[in-house]
Amino acid sequence: MPPPQGLRRIADGVFELPATLRPGMRVPVRIFASEPLLQAMDDAVFQQAANVATLDGIVGASMVMPDAHWGYGFPIGGVAAMDPRSGVISPGGIGFDINCGMRLVLTDLTLAEVEPRLHELVDALYRRVPAGVGSQGFLKLSEEEFTQVIEQGARWCVARGYGTGEDLARTEEGGCFAGADASAVSARAIERGHRQIGTLGSGNHYLEIQVARPEHIADAALARRLGLTRRNQVMVMFHCGSRGFGHQVATDYLQVFLHAMKAKYHLDIIDRELACAPFDSPEGQRYFAAMKCAANMSFANRQVILHRIREVFSHVFGRSAEDLGLRMVYDVAHNTAKLETHVVEGARRELLVHRKGATRAFGPGMAGLPAEYRETGQPVIIGGSMETGSYLLVGVATGGTTFFSTAHGSGRTMSRTKAKKQFHGRELQRAMEARGIYVRTASYAGLAEEAGAAYKDIDAVAEATELAGLSRRVARLTPIGNVKG
Amino acid sequence: MPWEYIEDGVTSDVTFRASGRDLAELFTAAAEATASAMVEDAATSVAAVRTVPVTARAPGLDLLLLRFLEEQIFEKDAHGLILRAGDVGVEGNDDEGWRLRATLVGEPIDPARHALAGDVKAVTLYGLRVERDGAVWRAEVTLDV
Secondary structure (H helix, E strand, C coil): CCCCCCCEEEECCEEEECCCCCCCCCCCEEEECCHHHHHHCCHHHHHHHHHHCCCCCEEEEEEEEEEEECCCCCCEEEEEEECCCCCEECHHHCCCCCCCEEEEEEEEEEHHHHHHHHHHHHHHHHHHCCCCCCCCCCCCCCHHHHHHHHHHCHHHHHHCCCCCHHHHHCEHHHHCCCCCCHHHCCHHHHHHHCCCCCCCCCCCCEEEEEEECHHHECCHHHHHHCCCCCCCEEEEEEEECCHHHHHHHHHHHHHHHHHHHHHCCCCCCCCHHHCCEECCCHHHHHHHHHHHHHHHHHHHHHHHHHHHHHHHHHHHHCCCCCCCCCEEEEEEECEEEEEEEEEECCEEEEEEEEEECCEECCCCCCCCCCHHHCCCCCEEEEECCCCCCEEEEEECHHHHHHCCEECCECCECCCHHHHHHHCCHHHHHHHHHHCCCEEEECCHHHHHHCCHHHECCHHHHHHHHHHCCCEEEEEEEEEEEEEEC | CCEEEECCCCCCCEEEEEEECCHHHHHHHHHHHHHHHHECCHHHHCCCCEEEEEEEEECCHHHHHHHHHHHHHHHHHHHCEEEEEEEEEEEEECCCEEEEEEEEEEEECCCCCCCECCCCCEECCCCCEEEEECCEEEEEEEEEC
16 A cells, blocks of 8 residues: 655655644654655554654654554554653553563574584474463562562573673663562562563564574674674574563553543543553553563563573583573663653753664664673664564664664564465475474464565665664574574 | 454454354354464363353443453463353443453363464454444454464
8 A cells, every 4th residue: 555645755764744644743753664665564554653643742753663564553663752741651652562672692603513403402492492372481480589570670580690791781771671660560460470481472472593694794894893703603583572471561551541541631542552641640650660570571581591592502512601602792672661861953852762663773872882882883683584584783873863763673564364374384384494494383373474475575674774874784694493482 | 153363454463353142152252262362273172171250340342351351361371271261241331331250261271282373462452342233243353462
């Protein structure tokens, strides 16, 4: 479906729908995409982004990333910054899977060294990192211990031997959102999630063994600075979130907001999926504190999974994880709201930045980056489909146009139901193996839903982020092994 | 079949339509669709060995259905159970609100016996509706997967 009338190109890779498009819009919609990606976007993306533009306190523009697709309330691939005094916070702008994110891990191994052990490696990862519906993690935590995890995040894990100080330094926010308050979380959320630390989940969540092939290195100097120093170097990328705990936090507060926004705050919203509350209100602040707990659960989840990955590699290769060079590149969240300081019309302002299916991409020199990335910019991890590949990029100085945000993945083009009818899980598994990608899955139906053809072209998405000045490509990483939920 | 998944729903989620001659049948069909989004062919592969009582209240039938299905999803994560609808009773009206008294029945998820499907995260408000169409009650629900 063609983009709506009134859309105009305002710069390379940037398009705008004016605030006059629809009554109630406070800011324009700004779409960051190449022409072909723009033409292929769902009509719902434009409608949803225009709805977001009507929210109280939105600053600058309602923004759409190149991988955007139809989501819940906000498009997935949406960015909206709110004034913290006059604006709202909306769970729909964060997503049910709070702090769903990506973690990328280096090894010193090459494809030639891993290939003979690939099946053994993937099989062991499949056994040791539980995936799929109803799976539970190996950490048996009491509800009391779980409340410590959600306030301390990955730091809790490292303090107990599940990782290193360097892991924390290379995780967004040091692996812990400050200000998380377990008293803002329902007993139901804790009951739902406290057994799930160390689990992948399902849907588009995965754990992948990838190779950085020399022909796919886009910027050799940056690649070296980020630790990609060998030909055909093997890496591990995984994608997961806050599991049932985060889903329940979002579910709980949507109900709270649905009631409070009408009865107490008289907020008139265009779509009830945008349920929200003033950020500067008791309900808004409690949700923010609970959301941080869910974000911390997710950091802890990815930290514990990394511990398992280190154990598996160490066992399979008979060498320590340190000796194998298993160290993090970075861990990035792509479903959050955060208070950050940005420059708006020449003045520094504190803003509440909602990123839903969008990755923070801080440029060189920005506060909050570990010393080793101050000159390169923040590593950005964009996960592609399991068949095609993923990208390592960095944030750039020109990223201020999106409050330093970029894409998060390929973005679906086909519904799950349609993909399941079109593809067959077991056939897909065989076809992928024939192409050198060994897959273990908890669900063949789920595998079919994740077929590469159900997604946008990851190369086009990564290129579009560079065209629009949001991030810079470092390397394309191709899969050789995959664990799917 | 009193429920079906639709292909042109939200791209990253699962949308279904359900129907029934009364609200109990409608809620039962919606729970069947939700269970089958988590375990394939739930109607035939899930044994009724555990029973979980559910009570809920809501101002509208759409939100009452949402709360019923949320219980199924909660039990999947909290206790590892795959559940279908047991006895379902719905009463009330739009002026005074709606009440649900029901049971969910099923068993622990066992990957050796159950063909796992998606790990449903939540019931969304997207396009959520419950309405009467002549002698038939119909619902549309989108699950975040």
